[in-house]
Amino acid sequence: MAGSRRRRRRGRARSPQQGAESSPLADATPTSRQVTVVGRPSKNICHASGSTSSLSSGPHVFADLLDNLLHEIIALFNSFHDFLAFIGTCHSWRASVSSFPSVYIFSFPPLCLKPDGPYVRPHTGYIKPMDLSNCKWQLSDLSKKNLSLCCSVPQNTPNNMYYLGCSYGYLIFSYEENCLLVNVLTGTKVKPPKLPPNNELGYSSGIVILTAALSSPNSRLLLCSRTSMFEWQVGTNSWSEHPLSFQRERIHQILLFNGDIFVIDALLRLHTIYLAPQFSMQKVAIKWESLPINPWLVVCGDMLLMVDLSISSHELNGSYRFFEVFHLDSSVEPAKWVKMEKLENQALFVSLDTRTPTFSCMSPERWGGRSNCIYVAKLFEDPDETWTAVELGQPVYKNTVPTILYGCSFPHDYSLLSSFWVFPSSVYGCG
Structure with a gap:
């Protein structure tokens, strides 16, 4: 039973990358207008629409991490989609971006x-x-x-x-x-x-x-x-x-x-x-x-x-x-x-x-x-x-x-x- 409870608790924790795989734009478009995500190889199309309230719909995983640690995580991103997954994790992670030093030190391209x-x-x-x-x-x-x-x-x-x-x-x-x-x-x-x-x-x-x-x-x-x-x-x-x-x-x-x-x-x-x-x-x-x-x-x-x-x-x-x-x-x-x-x-x-x-x-x-x-x-x-x-x-x-x-x-x-x-x-x- 104890092992089962631990597995259930681990199952609730979700990394930003896992959140991105479901719908990378769903947490990043605070508008009712639809944005189409086109995947060329599979030809899949998903329509993402939501509001700012959807950003906090998931569990607040590691919401109390310090900004300087979150900034080190941001500096490791390789794509804008990684960034979207990050800010879609919880409000505190999203807020940490506002104190990130500069857009000019991102390691992912525009x-x-x-x-x-x-x-x-x-x-x-x-x-x-x-x-x-x-x-x-x-x-x-x-x-x-x-x-x-x-x-x-x-x-x-x-x-x-x-x-x-x-x-x-x-x-x-x-x-x-x-x-x-x-x-x-x-x-x-x-x-x-x-x-x-x-x-x-x-x-x-x-x-x-x-x-x-x-x-x-x-x-x-x-x-x-x-x-x-x-x-x-x-x-x-x-x-x-x-x-x-x-x-x-x-x-x-x-x-x-x-x-x-x-x-x-x-x-x-x-x-x-x-x-x-x-x-x-x-x-x-x-x-x-x-x-x-x-x-x-x-x-x-x-x-x-x-x-x-x-x-x-x-x-x-x-x-x-x-x-x-x-x-x-x-x-x-x-x-x-x-x-x-x-x-x-x-x-x-x-x-x-x-x-x-x-x-x-x-x-x-x-x-x-x-x-x-x-x-x-x-x-x-x-x-x-x-x-x-x-x-x-x-x-x-x-x-x-x-x-x-x-x-x-x-x-x-x-x-x-x-x-x-x-x-x-x-x-x-x-x-």
Whole structure:
């Protein structure tokens, strides 16, 4: 009898991995909208819907573990599905994610978002708003190549809007005075207050960023046009408008690094933006050895990197492209970009559309990836894959990166989604 009781008690305990096998998304989609999980080999489809209350439906196994121990467990994950199983175990495990140091030290790769529809191509004419009534996409996990998640914008949304970019797991749209945020995984939406009129967002400019997860108390949404930055503190009823000091020059990219906001403009000038105690911009003095052609800024741990797609020539093979990586050395004045010969045990994830996030990942071999590689989400449609890995310094083939890029010289097409890398919002804190 005693042995039987012990076996029954052991049977009640369930590991996060075991919970994932039943339905990995059931605990991670706090919405009534359905998300389809597609398993390619078996062709199985399961529909997952639930609410936040379902997170605590199971037994609270080891719910009193300290956060630092839970953080060590999180650091061992090899896929986003492992992460979903972890946060679906109990509320205390889910809450521990909110104190995890940084998304940039995860050891699993971001998901690749592939739109179901036309791909972004350099445009030459008038930019029309996109039709959200049929806006769908797939999320693919590099470490679980047999699975993809099919998602879409909710049906009861405005039909015509411009796509401005993605931040903290939210697609961000605007049209005239309307703004909309859509969760890339669950499809849930957030509608900020009305924008100031004549904001020029989406016609020929528009870059966005959230300064923190939406659940954070000081989260702000920043929308940048050619002339102004519009700031909304999440939870308030109005926007603040800040004139930009480099008017008439389009912002190429914006990102957060060590708590500061960095932007790079079309003239390749780097600026820091401060929101408190009052809005201000400061140009970062940098000594350039040579100007980049198509730069991406990437946060890699405690380093700010710049990835550039350079052009070289060869006597036999003609001109070809290759990636170079530089890290910003701020210990000298002026600061300078220092070329890196290797990424060591890191991999970088960039998208040709610079409105979208960039990421780094340590020890990618753990999930089947490769170190010293740059994973590129392709801009153009490819029947076989929407991303490719290129080793640092190796030639880049034309079918990987098109001849004409969305670089500093080309405005974005705000009427279409492109393929890009993304971490869903749950990764940024579930407290």
